[in-house]
């Protein structure tokens with residue numbers, strides 16, 4: 001096969017004929033434009049260029065083989081003609097006038113609350129990546145509810161309790177961590193920081209906290225585990241950090257099983273099956289951005305519905321307002337847990353439980369844990385916060401709290417809020433965006449700083465609440481009456497629930 005000239009590639013830069021270079025090879029991706037889960041505009045923007053670095057932010061290079069049509073490969077590009085490829089201006093963070101931000105990140109020590117990382121990240125991250133991290137569903141009320149509800153539970157502290165020394169340790173499925181919080185699974189970290197997931201989990205390993213790795217990660221499950229093991233070795237195995245795996249079930253059963261076997265072989269400690277994403281929620285800010293991008297390259301926004309249905313294709317990471325076809329199965333039912341259990345003998349957690357009835361079902365179906373979550377407010381419009389669901393469980397099926405490990409996530413930004421969740425019966429809590437922004441602005445140093453901030457708030461909170469170990473957390477140490485006032489009642493509208 002002959003070598004292709006860079007200048008020739010550069011000429012194919014339209015939707016009629018779109019070529020790109022990936023890993024020094026030229027591909028004709030014209031027929032793939034309409035099938036790309038991230039939309040055609042992002043490819044068209046890179047038409048005629050070497051798109052390798054851009055591609056690697058979102059996908060492992062293996063995806064070229066797995067997803068591009070077999071006849072897309074044109075041949076290797078003549079290295080002496082690389083300079084003739086089309087060049088595009090690198091997408092940097094928007095100018096300060098557009099973002100109301102300074103472009104400089106403050107020194108990491110200036111981040112004293114977890115919320116400080118967002119501004120720092122916004123100043124340096126590509127605008128598209130910031131939109132991806134910060135977006136939420138519909139009008140944003142689910143996210144707002146998550147953030148607000150932590151403030152609607154207040155403490156009932158005890159005093160004069162000798163709180164000189166406090167112990168913040170907690171176990172997740174027998175794996176001890178210095179703190180009762182972990183890093184929530186978040187996809188496509190390559191769009192946030194060039195070190196992607198390995199950089200995030202480097203910070204986790206150094207601080208000893210656990211993390212749940214997303215199916216939709218930029219790096220493969222194997223690469224993430226390998227870099228994690230290397231980091232552990234650098235610390236001579238002294239870090240208690242363990243990686244768990246967040247599982248999006250592919251539509252195709254064989255692929256679903258293959259993925260589970262990879263996860264098992266890699267040594268992930270538990271399977272956290274995401275159940276709140278039968279289809280992708282409406283990610284409003286992403287949609288605006290996609291429409292802008294489409295108009296910028298002269299094509300109108302295509303209808304989104306076909307992208308969201310889930311289809312017969314392989315698992316792949318999603319970014320933006322659309323999911324890769326075949327990645328999410330809208331057909332999953334409780335009965336699927338039977339074959340999953342045959343394949344997976346470790347702990348199973350259902351991620352995205354949002355009412356007491358489903359918490360009880362998870363227990364009856366033999367799950368080991370549940371994660372009360374509305375996906376960081378990115379899925380159902382006006383979904384309940386994790387705290388509201390926890391109140392329901394305490395009220396209607398408290399036995400779940402004794403039998404299962406119960407996790408919460410969504411909107412948690414302060415170490416004191418971790419304590420509230422534990423007082424109400426949670427095992428541990430997940431933290432998402434603060435770690436993502438910390439990664440974006442400062443890499444693993446930011447991740448470490450974020451752990452320190454939460455840890456210090458937690459320790460101070462314990463002392464001021466009058467406890468020295470997390471086992472002393474009890475429901476009477478908080479008042480949740482504001483949430484209880486609004487909590488769903490089984491006799492609402494005179495209709496009896498199946499509870």
Ligand SMILES: Cc1cc2nc3c(=O)[nH]c(=O)nc-3n(C[C@H](O)[C@H](O)[C@H](O)COP(=O)(O)O)c2cc1C
Pocket residue numbers: 132133134146184185186187214215216217246274351373374375376377409410411412430431432433434436
């Ligand atoms: C950018 C981003 C990507 C996410 N990707 C995933 C994912 O791939 N799988 C998943 O189960 N949850 C995903 N989530 C949801 C988180 O696991 C978690 O439920 C949520 O972020 C917690 O809310 P918080 O960000 O307010 O802390 C993602 C969240 C964000 C912000």
